[in-house]
Amino acid sequence: MTDPLIIAGTKLNSRLFVGSAGYPNQQVLLDSLEASGAEIVTASIRRISLEGYAESLIDLLGSRYRILPNTSGCVTARDAILTAELAREALETDWVKLELIGDRETLYPDVEQLVRAADELVRKGFIVLPYCNEDPVACQKLADVGCAAVMPLGSLIGSGMGIANPAAIELICSKSPVPVVLDAGIGTASDAAYAMELGCDAVMVNTAIAKSHDPRSMAAAMRAAVEAGRLARLAGRIPKRSFAEPSSPQLGLVGS
Amino acid sequence: MTRLRINGVEAEVAVTTIAELLAERGIDPKARFLAVAVNGAVVRRAEWPEAVLSSGDAVEIVRPLQGG
Numbered sequence: 001m002t003d004p005l006i007i008a009g010t011k012l013n014s015r016l017f018v019g020s021a022g023y024p025n026q027q028v029l030l031d032s033l034e035a036s037g038a039e040i041v042t043a044s045i046r047r048i049s050l051e052g053y054a055e056s057l058i059d060l061l062g063s064r065y066r067i068l069p070n071t072s073g074c075v076t077a078r079d080a081i082l083t084a085e086l087a088r089e090a091l092e093t094d095w096v097k098l099e100l101i102g103d104r105e106t107l108y109p110d111v112e113q114l115v116r117a118a119d120e121l122v123r124k125g126f127i128v129l130p131y132c133n134e135d136p137v138a139c140q141k142l143a144d145v146g147c148a149a150v151m152p153l154g155s156l157i158g159s160g161m162g163i164a165n166p167a168a169i170e171l172i173c174s175k176s177p178v179p180v181v182l183d184a185g186i187g188t189a190s191d192a193a194y195a196m197e198l199g200c201d202a203v204m205v206n207t208a209i210a211k212s213h214d215p216r217s218m219a220a221a222m223r224a225a226v227e228a229g230r231l232a233r234l235a236g237r238i239p240k241r242s243f244a245e246p247s248s249p250q251l252g253l254v255g256s
Numbered sequence: 257m258t259r260l261r262i263n264g265v266e267a268e269v270a271v272t273t274i275a276e277l278l279a280e281r282g283i284d285p286k287a288r289f290l291a292v293a294v295n296g297a298v299v300r301r302a303e304w305p306e307a308v309l310s311s312g313d314a315v316e317i318v319r320p321l322q323g324g
Contacts, residue, residue: 019324044323
């Protein structure tokens with residue numbers, strides 16, 4: 001079945017975005033990315049060490065994957081915009097995963113600055129995918145200023161708490177004029193499947209793969225979960241009911 | 257000597273252009289995935305050989321790293 005995800009006119013065959021941070025070593029990262037089937041891999045933009053330039057792992061990934069730079073760690077619109085511009089120059093991509101953190105403890109987005117920075121980046125020609133609150137109004141505002149997708153959080157970054165507010169995620173998916181990529185909070189494969197069943201167009205995972213006991217297997221599990229969840233979403237779940245409905249025929253029961 | 261703030265650290269360097277600064281820091285200006293900003297504005301790679309640095313400039317030299 002071909003069921004591509006289209007973001008800003010770009011066709012993606014995988015609905016799983018994978019982060020590249022926190023793996024036990026480089027080989028496990030490479031193997032996990034391979035097992036995930038992901039086409040989009042996220043990266044951060046950081047000052048180089050002035051002790052001398054060494055090849056970064058991204059030098060290796062850049063030819064195999066579509067690298068999606070983030071603005072992680074930025075707390076002002078100004079820094080996030082400069083980081084996006086540096087990323088565009090370094091990676092020759094207009095795509096940016098816009099992160100603007102409003103609280104260092106919870107890593108909750110600063111929605112006011114996020115919308116402002118997204119607006120400015122869109123005007124500068126960027127394809128903006130903002131990490132945002134699971135808030136339909138915030139998501140609508142981000143779409144209104146021209147974001148190519150929205151990336152609402154399932155729960156706090158790195159928490160593994162899954163989808164804390166499934167009703168909100170479902171609502172966002174039903175209203176969003178742009179693709180919805182669930183970002184943050186995924187703990188295991190069922191969380192990713194659930195996100196897709198709720199109507200998300202894709203799922204972004206990093207910590208749940210990188211910090212599992214076997215990242216390669218978890219990457220494969222996430223791939224299967226996203227595919228399963230997408231298929232289930234398209235197939236349509238049955239309505240929930242509070243009483244039993246026998247699935248076997250009631251006629252011809254033995255002994256009746 | 258030029259007094260610069262390079263990636264947040266004050267330094268006095270005997271260079272005039274961005275290309276010279278990179279070379280002085282042991283960074284190959286032809287290395288892929290590098291980007292430079294001066295005083296909050298990105299300077300395109302093609303401009304590095306001619307882009308003159310002045311005392312007081314804040315220079316950011318970045319590259320992509322692992323991230324989520």
